[in-house]
Amino acid sequence: MKITHKKYPNHNLATENERGENLIIDFIFSSILGALGVVFYFYIIDDYQYITFKIKLTAFLVYLAVRFCYYLLFESIYSRTPGKFETQTKVVDKNGNKPNVFQVIIRSLSRFMSVLSGLSDDERAIHDMTSNTFVVYDEHLKKIKFKKLLNVLFSLSIAAIAIYFLLKLLN
Numbered sequence: 001m002k003i004t005h006k007k008y009p010n011h012n013l014a015t016e017n018e019r020g021e022n023l024i025i026d027f028i029f030s031s032i033l034g035a036l037g038v039v040f041y042f043y044i045i046d047d048y049q050y051i052t053f054k055i056k057l058t059a060f061l062v063y064l065a066v067r068f069c070y071y072l073l074f075e076s077i078y079s080r081t082p083g084k085f086e087t088q089t090k091v092v093d094k095n096g097n098k099p100n101v102f103q104v105i106i107r108s109l110s111r112f113m114s115v116l117s118g119l120s121d122d123e124r125a126i127h128d129m130t131s132n133t134f135v136v137y138d139e140h141l142k143k144i145k146f147k148k149l150l151n152v153l154f155s156l157s158i159a160a161i162a163i164y165f166l167l168k169l170l171n
Helices: 016-044 053-077 082-087 101-119 126-131 147-170
Strands: 089-093 133-137
Touching: 016 053, 016 082, 016 089, 016 133, 016 147, 053 101, 082 089, 089 101, 101 126, 126 133
Parallel strands: none
Antiparallel strands: 089 133
16 A cells, blocks of 8 residues: 555545554454453353364454454544554545444455555555545544553453463363
8 A cells, every 4th residue: 555645635644654553553452352352252161171163263253253343333433443543543434524334334344354455556445445434644633642551451461361271271
């Protein structure tokens, strides 16, 4: 994805660096929540000594569902995710307004197919194009720093998961 501001001159599109930072922050946050959702899923299974393929598939679907809900809720309510709060960017429709819920649903679903968007010459990612939305920079948006919180959350999550599985092994 190469941001030139030539294809969409009416939008102050977020730069590649801002998009990359959004991706990293949101991927880590949503993955931590997804992993916690999977741990909770395993917690409600009484005997997971022999984890079948069906259980693994269900756990993966729980992980994806939690990540989907993360993006859906943040972008429906705020037009921003924690990554976008950090970079002062937001999601807008073609007129610069907050996208409607249908657009956010399409955007959230197609986000999982957007892995190769970075290789595209278009100024928007696949999930932007399918939902007819844009990620724009707005210097007037309040910047909320999530990096320190992200480091603490990541460390605590890893420790909690390790302790959980260690305790299960000891029982």
